[in-house]
Amino acid sequence: MPTQSSRAAARLMLSPTVVLLLIWMIVPLAFTLWFSLQRYNLLYPDRQGFNDFANYTRFVASPAFLAAITNTLILVLGVLIITVVLGTLIALLIDQPLWGQGAVRILVISPFFIMPPVAALIWKNMFMNPTNGLFAEAAKYLGLPPFDFLGQAPLASIILIVAWQWLPFATLILLTALQSLSSEELEAAEMDGASAAARFWYIMLPHLARSITVVILIQTIFLLGIFGEILVTTNGGPGTASTTLPYLIFKEALLDFDAGTAAAGGVVAVILANIVAIFLMRAIGKNLDS
Amino acid sequence: MARAVSTRRKSFNTAAAWSVAMLLFFPILWTILTSFKPEPQAVASPPVFLGFDWTWQNYIDVNQQRDYLRFFLNSVIIAVGSTLLGLVIAIPAAWSMAFVPGRRTKDLLMWMLSTKMMPAVGVLVPIYLIFKTLGLLDSRTGLVIVLTLMNLPIIVWMLYTYFKEIPGEILEAARMDGAGLKDEILYVLTPMAVPGIASTLLLNIILAWNEAFWTINLTVTDAAPLTKFITSFSSPQGLFYAKLSAASTMAIAPILILGWFSQKQLVRGLTFGAVK
Numbered sequence: 001m002p003t004q005s006s007r008a009a010a011r012l013m014l015s016p017t018v019v020l021l022l023i024w025m026i027v028p029l030a031f032t033l034w035f036s037l038q039r040y041n042l043l044y045p046d047r048q049g050f051n052d053f054a055n056y057t058r059f060v061a062s063p064a065f066l067a068a069i070t071n072t073l074i075l076v077l078g079v080l081i082i083t084v085v086l087g088t089l090i091a092l093l094i095d096q097p098l099w100g101q102g103a104v105r106i107l108v109i110s111p112f113f114i115m116p117p118v119a120a121l122i123w124k125n126m127f128m129n130p131t132n133g134l135f136a137e138a139a140k141y142l143g144l145p146p147f148d149f150l151g152q153a154p155l156a157s158i159i160l161i162v163a164w165q166w167l168p169f170a171t172l173i174l175l176t177a178l179q180s181l182s183s184e185e186l187e188a189a190e191m192d193g194a195s196a197a198a199r200f201w202y203i204m205l206p207h208l209a210r211s212i213t214v215v216i217l218i219q220t221i222f223l224l225g226i227f228g229e230i231l232v233t234t235n236g237g238p239g240t241a242s243t244t245l246p247y248l249i250f251k252e253a254l255l256d257f258d259a260g261t262a263a264a265g266g267v268v269a270v271i272l273a274n275i276v277a278i279f280l281m282r283a284i285g286k287n288l289d290s
Numbered sequence: 291m292a293r294a295v296s297t298r299r300k301s302f303n304t305a306a307a308w309s310v311a312m313l314l315f316f317p318i319l320w321t322i323l324t325s326f327k328p329e330p331q332a333v334a335s336p337p338v339f340l341g342f343d344w345t346w347q348n349y350i351d352v353n354q355q356r357d358y359l360r361f362f363l364n365s366v367i368i369a370v371g372s373t374l375l376g377l378v379i380a381i382p383a384a385w386s387m388a389f390v391p392g393r394r395t396k397d398l399l400m401w402m403l404s405t406k407m408m409p410a411v412g413v414l415v416p417i418y419l420i421f422k423t424l425g426l427l428d429s430r431t432g433l434v435i436v437l438t439l440m441n442l443p444i445i446v447w448m449l450y451t452y453f454k455e456i457p458g459e460i461l462e463a464a465r466m467d468g469a470g471l472k473d474e475i476l477y478v479l480t481p482m483a484v485p486g487i488a489s490t491l492l493l494n495i496i497l498a499w500n501e502a503f504w505t506i507n508l509t510v511t512d513a514a515p516l517t518k519f520i521t522s523f524s525s526p527q528g529l530f531y532a533k534l535s536a537a538s539t540m541a542i543a544p545i546l547i548l549g550w551f552s553q554k555q556l557v558r559g560l561t562f563g564a565v566k
Contacts, residue, residue: 009471010390013382017446018398020379024439025405031416090310097295098303106550107311110318113549115500117520118538122321124524126531132333134320141336168314173565176557214561225409228502228517232524246411246503254507259415266412277407281400 029270035263042257055264059252067240068248069272071155075244076223078159079166083219084212086163087170092200094171095178105172112168116228123161124150124233154234154242161229166222170215177211178204217280224273245269318542325349325535332532348536356519358540365515367430368505369498372437373491376445379438381487384449385479389461399450402443410440410503421508428510436504441494448493448559452486489555492548499545516541 039051059065094104111119127133128149136146149157181204189199227246230236236243236251243251249269253262312319323340324332331342352358387395417436418427426432456479464478505517520541523534549556557565 006390006471007392010386010392013386014398016379017383017402017442020439021402021405021442024442025408028413028416028420029408031420032413035415093303093307093310096303096307097300098307099300100304100308104307104311106553107315109549109553109556110315110546112556113496113500113546114318114542115517115520115545116502117506117517117524118541119317121520121523121534122317122538125534126320126324127317132335134337137335137337164314164317169560172553173557173561177565211561211565214565218560221406225411225503227411228506228521231506232521246409249411249414250507253415253418259419263415266409266415269409270412273407273409273412277404281404 032263032266032270035259036267038260040258040260040263042259051260055260056268059261059264059268064240064243064248068243068245071240071242072224072244072246074155075159075162075226076220078156079163079223080216080219082159082163083166083170084215086167087174087215088208088212090167090171091174091178092204094175105175109168109172111164112166112172114165116165116226117232119165120158120161120229120232123157123164128157150234151238154238158226158229158233158242161233162223162226166219169219173211173215174208177208181207220276220280224276245272318546321535321538323535324531325539327532327535329530329532332530332535348532349540352533352537352540356522356537358519358537361514361516361519362540364430364513365499365517368433368437368513368515369495371430371434372441372498373445373494375434375438376442376494377449377487377491380442380445380449384446384453385475387446388450388453388456389458399447402446406440406443414507417504418507427508428512428514430513433505433508433513433515436508437498437501440501440504441497444497445490445494448490449483449486451558452490453483455486456482489552489559492552493556493559496545496549496552 036055037050037053039047039049039054041047090108094101094108098104114122125133127135130136130146130148130151135149139146147153185203186199189203194202225246226244227250230242230244230247231250234242236247240248245265246269249262249265252258252265325348326344326346327338327342328345328347331338334342387399421427421432424432426435460478460482461474464474469478499515500517502517505515506521509515509518520537523537552559
């Protein structure tokens with residue numbers, strides 16, 4: 001049983017982390033709220049004062065806003081679907097008896113360690129470039145016209161790049177979960193005449209449910225903030241075709257120097273992220289308790 | 291799963307799994323190969339796979355023209371610095387939550403994780419302005435501070451899940467034998483906690499190394515790490531594929547190798563012990 005003194009010591013050791021995180025959470029957010037209500041352009045520092053929520057109305061009413069929300073949702077959902085579905089399939093494959101499983105694991109996990117701007121630049125230039133990228137070469141070889149991936153289908157191309165980065169993560173986690181499944185259970189089901197599909201559906205999938213939840217939670221945290229990939233590939237364009245909420249706010253703040261509107265956008269982003277977070281934390285909390 | 295299967299079945303599995311693995315790894319392999327090509331052969335049509343004139347020239351050029359080493363050092367200082375600072379702050383916190391859990395420990399942990407949910411852009415403006423006022427823009431100190439705070443919840447969580455597995459009975463036995471709090475930490479806990487701390491260290495260096503929002507937005511040149519270095523290739527120099535590849539290879543190689551060593555720990559670390 002912890003004694004009185006060890007309780008006091010524990011509180012003492014806990015306090016730096018709690019205090020720092022409180023400051024990190026509250027101070028910038030309070031500033032954001034304050035700026036969001038002010039007229040505040042970095043180019044005209046003398047124009048100040050409250051402006052009756054004009055930053056919010058400007059940000060939300062701009063046509064880019066709706067596009068940014070839609071694009072953010074499509075990006076997150078698209079990557080989640082691809083990584084969870086393909087990740088499950090690849091994990092099932094690697095879990096089979098095969099030669100060189102360790103090496104396969106290392107090759108599969110590698111894209112996860114590539115920093116976002118590098119991943120995006122490799123794909124943008126060496127694969128998706130319509131004149132001399134590898135995809136264009138392949139199209140030429142097949143006698144097809146080259147396709148301008150980032151120009152014609154910018155969001156889909158970015159989803160492909162991001163999915164490539166996160167597929168290894170999903171695969172590795174689902175593989176680890178599969179390997180903890182007892183083989184007796186599967187063998188018993190096999191002897192009872194359960195088909196491969198039935199074994200997957202009734203035994204493996206329920207076993208994977210918890211890991212899939214974890215994959216979705218962690219990926220969502222990171223995917224909502226996707227930024228570097230967009231910055232180096234499309235700059236949010238053409239038009240607003242690949243502008244996400246983080247990129248739109250970045251553009252307002254550091255390209256248009258409109259700190260007030262960017263702050264209003266920041267508040268909107270925080271509210272949206274919290275809505276997502278509440279749902280996710282509830283699902284995760286339930287799943288982790290059991 | 292150790293089940294007896296026919297060699298034919300196993301060969302088929304092996305071929306399929308290796309194909310998928312090579313497909314996923316191919317962009318990295320292609321980048322490494324291209325980094326050794328002379329510039330004209332890097333854009334040759336049809337592409338050359340291996341039969342090109344291997345050269346180190348791109349690496350030499352990138353180092354001379356772009357001062358790669360400075361960016362690399364910044365990356366090392368920022369990634370390692372923020373991770374070490376984070377560990378110093380987080381170890382006592384994780385220790386106390388794992389061994390002296392209170393009624394609200396679980397809520398506290400969930401709250402810490404929820405701070406990760408706050409999108410970085412939400413606080414870009416104030417952080418940028420605060421940094422500007424304090425003269426922390428484009429400074430390594432500033433980036434170390436931001437990345438430490440950003441990764442602190444993850445560090446606490448990882449350490450917590452590792453510490454949680456150290457059996458409490460050992461501590462009680464030590465206490466019975468008259469070990470004080472200091473002895474308890476120094477001689478009993480530390481040796482058992484080292485593997486967990488080591489994998490937390492490794493994973494967080496990887497996360498901090500690849501962080502591409504704050505490192506790009508809060509730096510110009512002096513403190514710019516490799517993420518910024520690579521961003522400068524986005525256009526139009528990005529069209530020099532061989533040099534882009536050499537720069538990319540240099541930016542990812544250290545962390546790729548570190549990653550290979552830590553991949554066994556990656557799963558439980560990044561899932562906060564929920565998947566082992």
